[in-house]
Amino acid sequence: MPTYTAPTRDARFVVNEMLDLTSYGNLPGFENATPDMIDTVVNEAGKFCSEVLAPINQIGDQQGCTRHEDGSVTTPDGFKEAYQAYVESGWGTLAKSEEFGGQGLPHVLGFVVEEFTATANQAFGMYPGLTNGASAAIEAAGSQEQKETYLPKMISGEWSGTMNLTEPHCGTDLGMIRTKAEPNGDGSYKITGTKIFISAGEHDLTSNIIHLVLAKTPGAPDSSKGISLFIVPKFILDENGEPGERNGVSCGSIEEKMGIHGNATCVLNYDGATGYMVGEENKGLAAMFVMMNAARLGVGLQGLAQAEVSYQNAVTYALDRRQGRALTGPADTDAQADPIFVHPDVRRMLMDAKVFNEGMRALILWGALQVDLTHKAQTEEERQLADDLIGLMTPVIKGYGTDKxxxxxxxxxxxxxxxxxxxxxxxxxxxxxxRIAMIYEGTNGVQAMDLCGRKLASKGGRAVQAFFKMIDDEIASAKEDEALKDVAEKLEKALGEQKAATMWFMQNAMANPNHLGAGAHHYMHIMGIVTLGFFWLKMAKVASATLAAGTEDKAFYEAKMTSAAYYAERFLPDAGALRRKLEAGSDNMMALTEDAFATAA
Amino acid sequence: MPTYTAPTRDARFVVNEMLDLTSYGNLPGFENATPDMIDTVVNEAGKFCSEVLAPINQIGDQQGCTRHEDGSVTTPDGFKEAYQAYVESGWGTLAKSEEFGGQGLPHVLGFVVEEFTATANQAFGMYPGLTNGASAAIEAAGSQEQKETYLPKMISGEWSGTMNLTEPHCGTDLGMIRTKAEPNGDGSYKITGTKIFISAGEHDLTSNIIHLVLAKTPGAPDSSKGISLFIVPKFILDENGEPGERNGVSCGSIEEKMGIHGNATCVLNYDGATGYMVGEENKGLAAMFVMMNAARLGVGLQGLAQAEVSYQNAVTYALDRRQGRALTGPADTDAQADPIFVHPDVRRMLMDAKVFNEGMRALILWGALQVDLTHKAQTEEERQLADDLIGLMTPVIKGYGTDKxxxxxxxxxxxxxxxxxxxxxxxxxxxxxxRIAMIYEGTNGVQAMDLCGRKLASKGGRAVQAFFKMIDDEIASAKEDEALKDVAEKLEKALGEQKAATMWFMQNAMANPNHLGAGAHHYMHIMGIVTLGFFWLKMAKVASATLAAGTEDKAFYEAKMTSAAYYAERFLPDAGALRRKLEAGSDNMMALTEDAFATAA
Incomplete structure (x- = not known):
C-alpha cells in the first residue's frame, strides 16, 4: 500500500523563509501566526493527514460510495470516523472568519493543511473542500441572517456544502441552465430541476448538507445574466436552526467514474425543493465566481497533491527495486543489481517531479498570501496589486498546475x-x-480562455504588467549574484518568450479572436513554466543567502540550488517552443470543415 | 457507448498512394497484393472490427476476466464468439508464412488489420497479438519439427501463444530470472518457477495455449547470457499432435489493473511443467528479441489505436455538444449555442489527434513494409537498409508512439x-x-536506451545516417515545390536539431554515459517528432501531385495539405526545446543523493 509523509520541512521553508510570513505580523490575523504556531500547525496537520487520512485512501477507491434504495449514500469504511476526527481537530477552521467561529489565521496556513489533506486523500478532501467553496459564496454574497444561520456550522464542519452548477445539457455555458426557481410568496423559492456531477452531493458524514444551487427565476433573461443563486439545505432548518423537515432534493444516482471513488458524484433531483436566494436576483454568476475562484485554487492544489504523493512512493520504489547496473559501472557490487534510482531516465522523472512539486508549492502558498493581502494589506494599492495578481494567476494555478x-x-x-x-x-x-482536476471547476481549456480572453486584457493589462515587473525585478537583482546568475538568465529568456507571446496576442487577436483561442492553452503553459521559474529563483535566492550565512541544514539548501538549476535547464526551454506554436495562429487549426474530420470509408 | 469506424480511406491512401505497394509487385508475396485485393482486405477487415470487435470493448472493460477456483479463466461475454469469428475469417493469417498455413501477403496488410483490431478492442487484440509474438519466435529459432508441430495451429488461431519473461523480482533485467529448466533426459525439460504479468496467460478462447518461457538450465551463467527459451504447452500434445495431458502450468491469479480488463494478465506457476527448448541453450535472449521486436511494433500500434478511437468519438461529441458561442460570432444562430467544434481549443485537440494519428499510421505501415523488405527485397543492400531502418525505428514507434x-x-x-x-x-x-502501452514490452525508458545506447551507435551509426539521408533527400526535392517548401523548411530545421543532438551525444556520452541516459528520452521524442514530420512531407507530396493532376476527391487531399502544415507548425517546434534539455546533460539530474529525495519532517 502506498504511504504519505507530509512535506512539512518544505512547507515550513516556503512559509517561514521564502514568504517570510512573520514579516506580515502587523496585519490582522497574521499576528497570531508566530513561528512556533506555524510549526505546530504544519507538523500536527501533517501528522494527522499522514496517519488518519492516507491509510483510507486506497479503501476509498476500492469501495467507493454506495447509494441505497432510499437515495441515501454511505461513504467508504473509515471516512465517517476520519471526518469526525477532522472536525474535532478543527483543521478546516484555521483560515475562516472569527466572526463565524473560524480561527482567523492567514490563508497561507489554511492552504498548507489543504495541500496535506488533498495529498493524503483527494476524495476525502473534497468533502470539506466543497464546503469551503459554498461557505465562501455565502460569506461573500449572503445576507447577515444567512451568514449567521449557515456559516458557523459549515465552518465547524458539522454541516457540509456543495456547488450545483452543471446540468445534463450544460456545464461551461451556464447561461443555458434550466433549473427553475419559483417564488413561494414567503420569500423562499421552489427549486425544480436536475443537477449533475455534484461532488459530495449526498453522504453520511454530516447532519445536514447545504446545497448552493444556480437556477432561473420566472422571466429571467435567457443568458448568464439571468442566473440566481440559492441555498437549498438537505434538511430545512427548524425554528432552533437545527435540521428539520427533509427538503425536496434527492440523489438520483452516483456516477461511475474513472477515479475519486471515495467522493460521491451525484445526480441531484430538485423536486420543488425550498430554496433561499443568495444576494440579488440575476446576479448569481458573480456570487458563483466567488466560490469558483476559491475552488479553482483548491483544484490547482490537487494537481500538486497527486504529483506529491505519487512522487514520494516512486522515490521509495526507485530506491528499493533493483534492475540492471548504473551506466557508469555497478553501484552496489554486493548485490546482483543496482536500485533503479541510479538510472538517469528514472532520476529524470524523479527530478522533474521534485522541482515541479516544490515550485508549485511555493506558487500556491504565495497565492494564498495574495488572497490574504487582497483583504488585509494596509494600503489600497497593495490590496489591489494582490487582487490583480491572484486573479491573473488563478487560471494558471488551476490549469497549468493540474495539467502538469x-x-x-x-x-x-x-x-x-x-x-x-x-x-x-x-x-x-x-x-x-x-485526472479529474484537469476537468472540473472549468476545464483547463476554459482556464486558458479565462487567462487570455479576460485576465490578460483586463484594466489595460495592469495585472500582467505587474506580473512582468515582479519577475523583472527579481531577475535584475539575481543577476548580480554569481550563484543565481545562470538561473536568472535562463528565466529572463523564458520571460522574454512570454512577453513576445503577449505582444503577438495584442497585435493579432483583435483582428481575429480565434488567434487568441488557438494560442490560449500554449500561453497558459508558458506562463506556468515562467512562474515556477520565478519561484525557483526566489527559493534559490533564499538558499544561497542561507548557505552564505552558514547553516546546519546545508544539504537542504544545496538541494534547492541544484533543483533550481535543474528546473531552469529542463523546464524553461519549453517556453520558446510554445511561443512558436502560439505564433502559428489559428489559420490551419480552423481551416478544415466537419467533413475532413469524418472517418470516411 | 463509443463507436468505431475503421479508417479505411486513410489506410488505402497510405498503402496504395504513399507506399505505392503495387510497385513492389515483383517481390514474393506482393504479387497477390493487387489494388483490388488490398481494397477488399482493408474494407472487409474494417467492417469486421467495427461491427464485431468494437461493440464488446466496453463490456470487456466492465466484466473483465474471471479466474475460477480450478485456475481456469473465462473471458468477458462475447469474446469467445468474436474470437471464433476472427479465426474463421482468417484475419490473423494474412501475413503469415504459406508454409505453415498463412496467406503469405505483405506485413503491410497484416498491420492494417492489426491496427483495426487493436483500435476496436485492444484487450481482445492482445490474444492474437501475443500469438503473433510467440509464433514469430518459433519460426525464427525453433526446429523444423517444432515449427511443423506448433505453427499451423497458432497461425490459424486454433491455439494461442504467450510470452513469459517477467518474474516478481525482475522485468527489465532478465539476467536475474530464476525460473529453472532441468533436463528430463528425453530431450524435454522440467520447468519450475513463477512468471508474472503474462498477458493472455489463461483463457477460454482456444483449445491450447503455447507458452514461450525464458528459464535457466543448471549451471547457466548468472546473467542474460544464461537464458534459454522453452515451449511449454498448456496441454502436452498426444501422438496425433492434439492437446492431451494437462501440463504443470497454472494460473495462480489474475492481476487487478488499471485497464485492458478484457485481457487476462496472469501469474503463471510452473510446477515441473514439461518444456521443449527453442534454439540453442543460453541463446534464449536472441530468440526472445525476435518476439519482442514483433511485439514492440504491435504495441506502438496500440498507441495509435487508442488515439484513433478516442479521436473518432471526440469528433462526434464536439459536433453534437453545444456550449457557448464561436469567438468570431454565433455560428448557428438558430440554436441556443454552437457546437464546441467551433472553439479553437477544442479544434486544437482534434487537429493534434488527426495529424498524430495519420502521421503515425503512415510510419507504422512504412515500418511494416521494411519488415517485408528485410526478408524479401531483391538485393542484399536493400534488405540491409530495411533491416537497419526498422531496427532503428522500432523503439521510436513503440516509445514515441505510445507516449504521444x-x-x-x-x-x-x-x-x-x-x-x-x-x-x-x-x-x-x-x-x-x-496507459499500459507505455509500460509493457519494455518501458518507454528502456526503448529510449535501446535507441540511444544501442541502435544509434550500432555499426558506426550506419542506420541513423541512412535515416538522415532518407529525410535529407525528401526535403531537398520538396523544397523545389512551392506547395511543399514551407513544410520542408520547418522539417529541415527540426532535423537539424536532431543532428545536433546526435552530435552532442557523440561528443559527450563517451566521457560520461549518464549524459546519454539523461537525454535518451528527449532524443526518442525528437526523433519521433522528426519522423512524423517526414511522413507528413511524404503525404503532402502525394497530395500535392494528386491535386495538380486533378481528382474527384479534392477535399481529402486538401485536408492532407492543411494537416501537413499544421503538423509542421505545431509539432516540429518541440524538437528545439528537447534538444536544449538534452544538451543540459546529466550533471544536475544526477547530483542529488538519496537523502535529498526523502520527505524530511
Missing part, C-alpha cells in the same frame, strides 16, 4: 514499470484521481 | 469535459487501456 500534476503522476507510475499498472501498488489510483 | 498516443487519448477525453470522466461514455476506458 497529471503528467507527473503518470511519470511516477512509469517508475514502477508493470507494477505501476497493477492496482494493489496504488500508483494507478493516483493517476485516475488526478 | 496516450497524450492524445487524454486530450480526446478532455474534449468531453465532465462526461469524459464518467465511465458510461467510454473515454476514460481508452485512457486507461492506452
Amino acid at each position: 500534476g497529471y503528467d507527473i503522476a503518470n511519470n511516477m507510475q512509469q517508475v514502477y514499470g508493470g507494477h505501476g499498472y497493477v492496482s494493489e501498488w496504488g500508483m494507478e489510483q493516483f493517476v485516475r484521481d488526478s | 498516443g496516450y497524450d492524445i487519448a487524454n486530450n480526446m477525453q478532455q474534449v468531453y469535459g465532465g462526461h469524459g470522466y464518467v465511465s458510461e461514455w467510454g473515454m476514460e476506458q481508452f485512457v486507461r487501456d492506452s
Whole structure:
C-alpha cells in the first residue's frame, strides 16, 4: 500500500523563509501566526493527514460510495470516523472568519493543511473542500441572517456544502441552465430541476448538507445574466436552526467514474425543493465566481497533491527495486543489481517531479498570501496589486498546475514499470484521481480562455504588467549574484518568450479572436513554466543567502540550488517552443470543415 | 457507448498512394497484393472490427476476466464468439508464412488489420497479438519439427501463444530470472518457477495455449547470457499432435489493473511443467528479441489505436455538444449555442489527434513494409537498409508512439469535459487501456536506451545516417515545390536539431554515459517528432501531385495539405526545446543523493 509523509520541512521553508510570513505580523490575523504556531500547525496537520487520512485512501477507491434504495449514500469504511476526527481537530477552521467561529489565521496556513489533506486523500478532501467553496459564496454574497444561520456550522464542519452548477445539457455555458426557481410568496423559492456531477452531493458524514444551487427565476433573461443563486439545505432548518423537515432534493444516482471513488458524484433531483436566494436576483454568476475562484485554487492544489504523493512512493520504489547496473559501472557490487534510482531516465522523472512539486508549492502558498493581502494589506494599492495578481494567476494555478500534476503522476507510475499498472501498488489510483482536476471547476481549456480572453486584457493589462515587473525585478537583482546568475538568465529568456507571446496576442487577436483561442492553452503553459521559474529563483535566492550565512541544514539548501538549476535547464526551454506554436495562429487549426474530420470509408 | 469506424480511406491512401505497394509487385508475396485485393482486405477487415470487435470493448472493460477456483479463466461475454469469428475469417493469417498455413501477403496488410483490431478492442487484440509474438519466435529459432508441430495451429488461431519473461523480482533485467529448466533426459525439460504479468496467460478462447518461457538450465551463467527459451504447452500434445495431458502450468491469479480488463494478465506457476527448448541453450535472449521486436511494433500500434478511437468519438461529441458561442460570432444562430467544434481549443485537440494519428499510421505501415523488405527485397543492400531502418525505428514507434498516443487519448477525453470522466461514455476506458502501452514490452525508458545506447551507435551509426539521408533527400526535392517548401523548411530545421543532438551525444556520452541516459528520452521524442514530420512531407507530396493532376476527391487531399502544415507548425517546434534539455546533460539530474529525495519532517 502506498504511504504519505507530509512535506512539512518544505512547507515550513516556503512559509517561514521564502514568504517570510512573520514579516506580515502587523496585519490582522497574521499576528497570531508566530513561528512556533506555524510549526505546530504544519507538523500536527501533517501528522494527522499522514496517519488518519492516507491509510483510507486506497479503501476509498476500492469501495467507493454506495447509494441505497432510499437515495441515501454511505461513504467508504473509515471516512465517517476520519471526518469526525477532522472536525474535532478543527483543521478546516484555521483560515475562516472569527466572526463565524473560524480561527482567523492567514490563508497561507489554511492552504498548507489543504495541500496535506488533498495529498493524503483527494476524495476525502473534497468533502470539506466543497464546503469551503459554498461557505465562501455565502460569506461573500449572503445576507447577515444567512451568514449567521449557515456559516458557523459549515465552518465547524458539522454541516457540509456543495456547488450545483452543471446540468445534463450544460456545464461551461451556464447561461443555458434550466433549473427553475419559483417564488413561494414567503420569500423562499421552489427549486425544480436536475443537477449533475455534484461532488459530495449526498453522504453520511454530516447532519445536514447545504446545497448552493444556480437556477432561473420566472422571466429571467435567457443568458448568464439571468442566473440566481440559492441555498437549498438537505434538511430545512427548524425554528432552533437545527435540521428539520427533509427538503425536496434527492440523489438520483452516483456516477461511475474513472477515479475519486471515495467522493460521491451525484445526480441531484430538485423536486420543488425550498430554496433561499443568495444576494440579488440575476446576479448569481458573480456570487458563483466567488466560490469558483476559491475552488479553482483548491483544484490547482490537487494537481500538486497527486504529483506529491505519487512522487514520494516512486522515490521509495526507485530506491528499493533493483534492475540492471548504473551506466557508469555497478553501484552496489554486493548485490546482483543496482536500485533503479541510479538510472538517469528514472532520476529524470524523479527530478522533474521534485522541482515541479516544490515550485508549485511555493506558487500556491504565495497565492494564498495574495488572497490574504487582497483583504488585509494596509494600503489600497497593495490590496489591489494582490487582487490583480491572484486573479491573473488563478487560471494558471488551476490549469497549468493540474495539467502538469497529471503528467507527473503518470511519470511516477512509469517508475514502477508493470507494477505501476497493477492496482494493489496504488500508483494507478493516483493517476485516475488526478485526472479529474484537469476537468472540473472549468476545464483547463476554459482556464486558458479565462487567462487570455479576460485576465490578460483586463484594466489595460495592469495585472500582467505587474506580473512582468515582479519577475523583472527579481531577475535584475539575481543577476548580480554569481550563484543565481545562470538561473536568472535562463528565466529572463523564458520571460522574454512570454512577453513576445503577449505582444503577438495584442497585435493579432483583435483582428481575429480565434488567434487568441488557438494560442490560449500554449500561453497558459508558458506562463506556468515562467512562474515556477520565478519561484525557483526566489527559493534559490533564499538558499544561497542561507548557505552564505552558514547553516546546519546545508544539504537542504544545496538541494534547492541544484533543483533550481535543474528546473531552469529542463523546464524553461519549453517556453520558446510554445511561443512558436502560439505564433502559428489559428489559420490551419480552423481551416478544415466537419467533413475532413469524418472517418470516411 | 463509443463507436468505431475503421479508417479505411486513410489506410488505402497510405498503402496504395504513399507506399505505392503495387510497385513492389515483383517481390514474393506482393504479387497477390493487387489494388483490388488490398481494397477488399482493408474494407472487409474494417467492417469486421467495427461491427464485431468494437461493440464488446466496453463490456470487456466492465466484466473483465474471471479466474475460477480450478485456475481456469473465462473471458468477458462475447469474446469467445468474436474470437471464433476472427479465426474463421482468417484475419490473423494474412501475413503469415504459406508454409505453415498463412496467406503469405505483405506485413503491410497484416498491420492494417492489426491496427483495426487493436483500435476496436485492444484487450481482445492482445490474444492474437501475443500469438503473433510467440509464433514469430518459433519460426525464427525453433526446429523444423517444432515449427511443423506448433505453427499451423497458432497461425490459424486454433491455439494461442504467450510470452513469459517477467518474474516478481525482475522485468527489465532478465539476467536475474530464476525460473529453472532441468533436463528430463528425453530431450524435454522440467520447468519450475513463477512468471508474472503474462498477458493472455489463461483463457477460454482456444483449445491450447503455447507458452514461450525464458528459464535457466543448471549451471547457466548468472546473467542474460544464461537464458534459454522453452515451449511449454498448456496441454502436452498426444501422438496425433492434439492437446492431451494437462501440463504443470497454472494460473495462480489474475492481476487487478488499471485497464485492458478484457485481457487476462496472469501469474503463471510452473510446477515441473514439461518444456521443449527453442534454439540453442543460453541463446534464449536472441530468440526472445525476435518476439519482442514483433511485439514492440504491435504495441506502438496500440498507441495509435487508442488515439484513433478516442479521436473518432471526440469528433462526434464536439459536433453534437453545444456550449457557448464561436469567438468570431454565433455560428448557428438558430440554436441556443454552437457546437464546441467551433472553439479553437477544442479544434486544437482534434487537429493534434488527426495529424498524430495519420502521421503515425503512415510510419507504422512504412515500418511494416521494411519488415517485408528485410526478408524479401531483391538485393542484399536493400534488405540491409530495411533491416537497419526498422531496427532503428522500432523503439521510436513503440516509445514515441505510445507516449504521444496516450497524450492524445487524454486530450480526446478532455474534449468531453465532465462526461469524459464518467465511465458510461467510454473515454476514460481508452485512457486507461492506452496507459499500459507505455509500460509493457519494455518501458518507454528502456526503448529510449535501446535507441540511444544501442541502435544509434550500432555499426558506426550506419542506420541513423541512412535515416538522415532518407529525410535529407525528401526535403531537398520538396523544397523545389512551392506547395511543399514551407513544410520542408520547418522539417529541415527540426532535423537539424536532431543532428545536433546526435552530435552532442557523440561528443559527450563517451566521457560520461549518464549524459546519454539523461537525454535518451528527449532524443526518442525528437526523433519521433522528426519522423512524423517526414511522413507528413511524404503525404503532402502525394497530395500535392494528386491535386495538380486533378481528382474527384479534392477535399481529402486538401485536408492532407492543411494537416501537413499544421503538423509542421505545431509539432516540429518541440524538437528545439528537447534538444536544449538534452544538451543540459546529466550533471544536475544526477547530483542529488538519496537523502535529498526523502520527505524530511
